[in-house]
Amino acid sequence: MIYKDPEVRFNINSQIKRSISTNIQFSTQDIDTAKITFSLTKDGVPLPISQATHGKLFMRFADGSKFYVNTEVHDALGGVIFYVLTPEQITHYGTVQAELYVNYDNGQKLSVHKFSFEIDRALVDQDIVPVAEYYIDDFESLKAVIQEMAYDAEQVLAELQKKFENLDNIETKEGAQEKADAAESDAKAYTDEHAAKTDNPHKVTKDQVGLSNVDNVKQASKSEFDKHNSDNTRHMSAAERMKWNGGQLYKLTDDNGGRTLIPDDTDLLTLPSGLYYGVSNKVVNSPEPKAVEWFHYDVSTNNARKTIVVTATANPRRWFGTIHTDGSFKGWQRFITDADAEVTWESPTLLNGWKQYGTHKVQFSKNALGEVEIIGSITGGTIGFDVPAFTLPAGYRPIQMTHFIGVASSIGAGSAPQFHRTQINTDGKVYIQSCSNATNPNEFITFGFKFKAA
Structure with a gap:
């Protein structure tokens, strides 16, 4: 027989175990060929599989299908068992969550490990939708599944009952429209009647509206107001206001937007916030004082907290340094780059016959x-x-x-x-x-x- 036969090795112990992804992938077209082999060890040696030992496999498929099945023995002394997925099971594509158990006839049971694997839907099966299935080979597990399904059904029925109760309180579209039309008509009639009155029905005085506080002086004409309103020299646009508010309080770069050259013998830790560059051996407190090469420096100061943060870059190397609130410089810390991670392998001279x-x-x-x-x-x-x-x-x-x-x-x-x-x-x-x-x-x-x- 031809199988896709990946091997999974499990050591049975009481240490903390998390579900592992086995990187196993079958296809919905792997009919009677999707085989998983398990090698079991206990305390570092193979776990013998006797006639009183039964390997049990529980699988939960992506569509909710569940199967609890027996495995078969490949090597009893070597602790090797296997299971071949059935043609029905292989149709349930997606991620499969599984757990392996070892049961003994004397009532003892061992949980081996949780793991997962993938079933990919083949192109030829793209239009096929598998039906959720449940296969359980012992009564207690079957009972638990039936109880779970019954609980889900009760929840659905309760939700439907609430929705039907709400239907009794829902007014028809036609009835609601009639009420809205009537309310609109009454409001319009009252508003028209009130607007037609010219006898000051509310008895409003000039003091109530503030006319007594208005100076009797000449105001600007409409044309004068319009001319002033369109004067873009005197007035600032919204975009200009945003640019003004977001502007720098002091210069961080040169006028052209570039970094500022640091004068020779300048202490790097005395510079204000900004972007700078300079030759390393000509800058005081540079991370490599003997290096004759250009460095880029980013300086950030916080005057309120009296702290300075500086990063220095000389491609591809990079450093980070700080001055804390106590005024002391804590030294430079080098970042590790991809280039630093590369190593050179060397071979030693072998001695004494090796x-x-x-x-x-x-x-x-x-x-x-x-x-x-x-x-x-x-x-x-x-x-x-x-x-x-x-x-x-x-x-x-x-x-x-x-x-x-x-x-x-x-x-x-x-x-x-x-x-x-x-x-x-x-x-x-x-x-x-x-x-x-x-x-x-x-x-x-x-x-x-x-x-x-x-």
Whole structure:
């Protein structure tokens, strides 16, 4: 049989586990070929699957469908089980949330892990809408699903009943229009009657309207007022007012909008807010006082709080510095860039019979944070507390003596994992001190660790 057969490895323990995305993607056209294999371990060794053990898989599909199914055994001693999605299940496209369990006939149960995978809708299935399905193979789970569905139905019925009750209080469109037309007609008749009265029905006096406070002087004519209103020299437009209000209280740049050149021997920390540039070794308190190159400086001062914040840039390097309220300069802090993150790998000279293992070359590097990383594999040399395999150069040596436990060959030692203990001394010497494989101790020694360089 042909399968899409991804493998998922789970270790059963009591540590905090979060649902993992397995990066598994099937298609709605993977009919009887969508197979998931699970490798189970407990305390670092395979979990045996006996006849009294049952692997159970619960799946919740994106459309709400739920399935609780039995898995099948692939390797009982190796703890390997699998499940092949049915043609009906593979039609439920979208993200599938799942959890694996191990049940025993004596009533014990183990929760293994939550995980998720994807089912992609194939182009040929774009018009097919799967029907939500529920398959449960034990009564308690079936009972829970039925109760959940019954509760949802009761909620829908309650909402419909409220809507029907509200319908009794709704007036028809025609009835509401008649009432509105009548109210409009009555209001218009009253307004017309009141407006036609010229006998001052409300008995308003000139004092009430403020005419007694008006000076009897000549006012500007309509033409004079219009001429003044259209005078754009005297008046400011809304756009001009916004530009005025948003203008700088003092100059942050040169008149052309560019950065201001810092005069030689100027203290960077005494400049007002603004954008500047200058040669680093000619500016006092620059982050690199010996650098003969142009730097860009952004200065921001807060006079009320007596603080200064400065950023300095020399592509692609960048620094950040501050003066706090106590008036002391806290020094420059360098930002790490993508260029700083790039490392150079070097290979050491192997000693005492050790050779590179195939294409897994032993290499070391140091990043911008001062962390040394060693990777690769070696074979065939002498193991011992005083027999170095290679020596790291100065600048790549640990602050204090450190140890690393790594993977070793299992040849001649059965299927049990093997390991070695390696010491890295402060003089850079790397010793393969011991190996758990007594039959072939130097067959395969691999590295993959970091430490802080001195």
